[in-house]
Amino acid sequence: MRRLAWLLLLAALLLEVPAAAVLAASTHRADLRPSYAKDGLLVVLAIGSDKGPPHRPGDPLRGNADGVHLIAVDTVAKRATIVDFPRDAWIGGDKVTHYLRLGGPEALEGQLEAYTGIPIDFHAVTTFAGIERIVDGMGGVDVVVDLPMSDPFSGSSFAPGPQRLSGPQALAYLRDRYSLPAGDFDRARHHGDMLRFAQAQVRTRQADLPTLVALTALFTRNTVTNMPPAELLQLAVLATQIDPANVAQVPLGGAVGTVDGASVVHLAPGDTFERIRAGQVGP
């Protein structure tokens, strides 16, 4: 009886083999990431303050704005334009860098809205320490250094080429203007470059949901922003949805002059602002 049972078991297993052969593994995936939804253009003002502990104690919202960038995003077409302002840009009767110190991010925002005619939705201010922590929290940022940089004041020491910068290295890269041929124009462009490099990295390497959640916290912790907390994750998702090839960067140039003995830049923005106002963003 036992032998018969084993024979039948063997037969069953033999029948099982062809049955299993026609069965295949399968994977289904639910990837549900609501992105920030806004009809028309989303415009964010990114500000780098020269104040804030521990590097320069004081209120970062009352420092000079060493970095001033408008980031205009078409949330539907997933395209963006980053406009880099040199800190000495003469706008509204003063250098653009001074408005943060004079009236906080709202004052700077107001001046830029009046000058460009572009409504700004949100601002985000960070500091030297904020930049270091964000970059370190990302595990470094992969950049392509375009010019040799060596400046004891900022601590920069970079050969041209691709490299991964730590937080302190990224800060040095962003602060250096003395070793760059175009001075503050190159520095402002490097700020915009860093925004592009960071966005590309998040999209290509750090867009998985757990990492995106962690990056949302990292950003929130290291900026002062009026972005609604409930929408921060959607904004992070939006950042991952933009192909870096669809991001244009416009470093503003202009004529260098003096006003009351101070060096200023009279901007020559061309049609940059008209295009953004018309919703034409991206390359």
Added chain:
Amino acid sequence: MRCPCARRSVAVLCAVALWLPACSSPAATPEPAAAATPRRTARGPVSPTASLTADPASPAAPATHGGAAHDGAAPASPATATASVPPPAPPVPFSLVVDHIEIRPLSNAGIVGHAVPPIDEQSVVGAVEGARAALQRYLDAQFVDEGARFTAAPLEALLTPGAAALLTEDGRAALGQLAAPPASADGGAAVASAQVLVDAATVRWVALTYEAPITLRTTVPAEPAVQRGTLVFVAADDGWRAQAADVTLDRSETP
């Protein structure tokens, strides 16, 4: 043309029926379904202050369901082996344990030079338990509960309207709304880790990254499957709902 599943089922049933009388120990006859289910016994590092246990209302890991012969927890009653196929056992619900909590502060007080407000750990623990309970409710409703399982209702109760609006056919299948549903399913011992985004006492998000073993009872032996991924919960008026999801359902076999 006969379905290969049917052929396979009949063959295996015959074998089991004829093999049973030859066995002397009932403890050596694991239910085929559970025997095929990988049992998760290893856990990640558990922080004494961060670990949460399963909802007491939920059964613990199915120690006596399937695999009983492997963990030595077989019932003592000496069940007599018979040649008949036993009636199907009632579906086993999931047990879900959060074995690791990572707190991610949101306060930016540090960069403006203010003292960083302390995190309210009770809020964190309460939020994690709320999200854990929401995930467990979904898992049980989606895969175990007769009447709701494999339908759209549990997954739509899980998601915010914004997330639900993004559902595709494949996404629905990943979340358990199966086009060709099995007769039933058993839950297993699911494990999650949590990221909690908290601003002092206000928890904004709880992201649960989890793995939930499932036994789909379509065939004999039953089909092991695993749902794993991340759900990002936010507090809604009616409890915690998933605002974002990246979840897969891996099935070993597709009829």
